[in-house]
Amino acid sequence: MIELQDVSKEYSNGVKALSGVSVRIKQGEFVYVVGPSGAGKSTFIKLMYREERPTNGHIFVGGFNIERLRERQIPIMRRHIGVVFQDYKLLNKLSVQENVAFALEVTEASRRTIGRRVKEILELVGLADKAHVLPQQLSGGEQQRVGIARALVNKPNVIIADEPTGNLDPENSWSILKLFERVNDRGTTVVMATHNRELVNATKKRVIAIEHGEIVRDEERGDYGYED
Amino acid sequence: MKIRTMGRLTREGCKNLFRNGWMSFAAVSAVAVTLLILGLSMILSLNVQHISSNIESQLQINAYVASNYPAKSLPALETKLKALPGVRSVKFVSKQQAMKEMKALLKQNQGIISGLGNPLPDEYVLQASNPRATPLLAKKVAGLPGIAKVQYGQSFIGKLFAVTNVVRDTAIVFVVALLIMGVFLISNTIKITIFTRRREIEIMKLVGATNSFIRGPFFVEGTMIGLVGALIPSAVLYEGYRWLVGNVTLFPPFTLLAPNDVLFEMSTILLLCGLFMGVWGSLVSVRRFLRK
Numbered sequence: 237m238i239e240l241q242d243v244s245k246e247y248s249n250g251v252k253a254l255s256g257v258s259v260r261i262k263q264g265e266f267v268y269v270v271g272p273s274g275a276g277k278s279t280f281i282k283l284m285y286r287e288e289r290p291t292n293g294h295i296f297v298g299g300f301n302i303e304r305l306r307e308r309q310i311p312i313m314r315r316h317i318g319v320v321f322q323d324y325k326l327l328n329k330l331s332v333q334e335n336v337a338f339a340l341e342v343t344e345a346s347r348r349t350i351g352r353r354v355k356e357i358l359e360l361v362g363l364a365d366k367a368h369v370l371p372q373q374l375s376g377g378e379q380q381r382v383g384i385a386r387a388l389v390n391k392p393n394v395i396i397a398d399e400p401t402g403n404l405d406p407e408n409s410w411s412i413l414k415l416f417e418r419v420n421d422r423g424t425t426v427v428m429a430t431h432n433r434e435l436v437n438a439t440k441k442r443v444i445a446i447e448h449g450e451i452v453r454d455e456e457r458g459d460y461g462y463e464d
Numbered sequence: 465m466k467i468r469t470m471g472r473l474t475r476e477g478c479k480n481l482f483r484n485g486w487m488s489f490a491a492v493s494a495v496a497v498t499l500l501i502l503g504l505s506m507i508l509s510l511n512v513q514h515i516s517s518n519i520e521s522q523l524q525i526n527a528y529v530a531s532n533y534p535a536k537s538l539p540a541l542e543t544k545l546k547a548l549p550g551v552r553s554v555k556f557v558s559k560q561q562a563m564k565e566m567k568a569l570l571k572q573n574q575g576i577i578s579g580l581g582n583p584l585p586d587e588y589v590l591q592a593s594n595p596r597a598t599p600l601l602a603k604k605v606a607g608l609p610g611i612a613k614v615q616y617g618q619s620f621i622g623k624l625f626a627v628t629n630v631v632r633d634t635a636i637v638f639v640v641a642l643l644i645m646g647v648f649l650i651s652n653t654i655k656i657t658i659f660t661r662r663r664e665i666e667i668m669k670l671v672g673a674t675n676s677f678i679r680g681p682f683f684v685e686g687t688m689i690g691l692v693g694a695l696i697p698s699a700v701l702y703e704g705y706r707w708l709v710g711n712v713t714l715f716p717p718f719t720l721l722a723p724n725d726v727l728f729e730m731s732t733i734l735l736l737c738g739l740f741m742g743v744w745g746s747l748v749s750v751r752r753f754l755r756k
């Protein structure tokens with residue numbers, strides 16, 4: 237499903253964010269990526285949807301050879317990968333429903349399909365009654381649900397999230413995690429970079445720990461393992 | 465790309481025009497002013513060209529035959545004149561004919577020349593096939609035996625050509641400068657609208673929008689700005705010029721071109737320039753944001 241082979245990333249300013257990283261993630265897995273700030277978690281995430289390109293190594297995600305992808309194929313690849321951010325990245329001028337529909341409109345789906353899919357997804361994330369509300373009238377947790385709905389609406393095989401609970405209180409963080417677990421139960425791979433010790437320790441899933449750009453630990457049913 | 469998508473992108477582009485109301489207004493005004501000046505200078509230079517070709521086509525050389533030249537050699541002289549390179553026409557005016565014309569001109573006052581016999585010489589009237597070569601031709605004619613004197617608007621011709629050249633060259637420089645300014649203004653306007661929509665573009669790319677999908681609305685926006693910016697000055701110039709031609713009376717060779725002759729060509733060029741500025745301006749400014 238996801239495979240990184242000896243991947244290194246050096247930014248143009250000379251910072252070595254990742255060096256010699258190799259990982260294999262199977263379809264349907266739920267993986268936490270943990271590590272101190274500046275360790276290279278976001279870089280790891282960004283390489284997977286080609287926001288950044290590796291300096292060395294190979295990256296495969298859902299059948300796409302990410303670093304060999306032609307410019308024209310990038311949009312197609314992005315439709316198969318759902319990405320969720322710490323700051324939600326919603327359009328404030330558009331309603332909840334329009335924000336989610338946006339991801340379908342770019343695929344040139346028919347209006348009927350868009351209407352049906354958006355309704356289904358909003359029910360899944362529990363926001364069916366807020367479809368016509370603007371993002372700024374929602375709580376942080378609800379805004380993140382909209383972000384997740386948008387990531388899911390194209391039925392991707394993998395969801396990648398970079399600190400999705402970073403801006404949320406514990407209660408909202410838990411409900412977001414529950415949502416990811418439900419998505420994962422339906423067979424979608426979830427990769428989530430996080431700082432949230434409680435969530436990691438309580439849920440006992442695979443944990444990949446990164447420090448100074450290298451994988452220092454990779455265990456099934458692992459712990460967060462830092463005292464920060 | 466599907467037709468439905470094109471419709472959507474067109475609607476988006478038009479909506480953006482209104483969303484960014486003031487910027488769009490500024491861009492349209494900039495294009496309109498640019499093209500208004502372009503149109504004005506076109507009308508002006510077309511008419512200057514028209515008037516100068518009127519004048520040029522009337523340029524002629526009067527070659528007077530020497531009074532002692534034998535009449536029986538005249539046909540030979542005419543053959544020689546016709547054989548000169550660059551001659552369009554040669555017309556013979558005999559001294560009798562010249563006298564008749566003179567009398568017709570003087571009408572009731574013809575008594576003043578009745579006692580003089582006929583002092584007028586025989587004359588050839590020539591036209592050069594290229595009016596600008598008139599001075600050269602005149603020199604050659606003067607060199608032929610039997611021609612006593614040659615006349616053409618010597619000083620006048622030089623000035624006329626100098627003036628028309630200057631008018632034409634300044635018009636070209638002016639117009640090119642205006643077009644560049646117009647492109648710059650449009651691309652700046654679109655850059656500002658893109659800047660305010662950077663986040664939107666970023667998210668579009670993130671969820672898998674193709675570059676042409678992202679470009680679409682901006683393309684439409686630029687096209688509309690260019691189109692409206694061309695239609696306004698076309699309409700203003702059309703009405704203005706028609707009014708001018710209808711209300712000002714002029715005498716040949718100083719006549720104006722008929723409105724329909726000028727305006728069709730001019731509106732087409734303004735429209736093309738407007739579209740060019742709009743499309744180029746928008747594509748140039750989006751390109752930078754699509755690269756990464």
Ligand SMILES: Nc1ncnc2c1ncn2[C@@H]1O[C@H](COP(=O)(O)OP(=O)(O)O)[C@@H](O)[C@H]1O
Pocket residue numbers: 247248249251252253271272273274275276277278279280
């Ligand atoms: N665009 C960038 N240009 C230069 N350096 C960067 C860039 N993004 C991240 N870095 C550097 O790379 C390292 C890893 O960053 P990041 O992947 O964001 O870590 P994390 O998400 O674990 O906090 C840091 O030292 C950071 O300063």
Ligand SMILES: [Mg+2]
Pocket residue numbers: 277278279
């Ligand atoms: Mg980070």
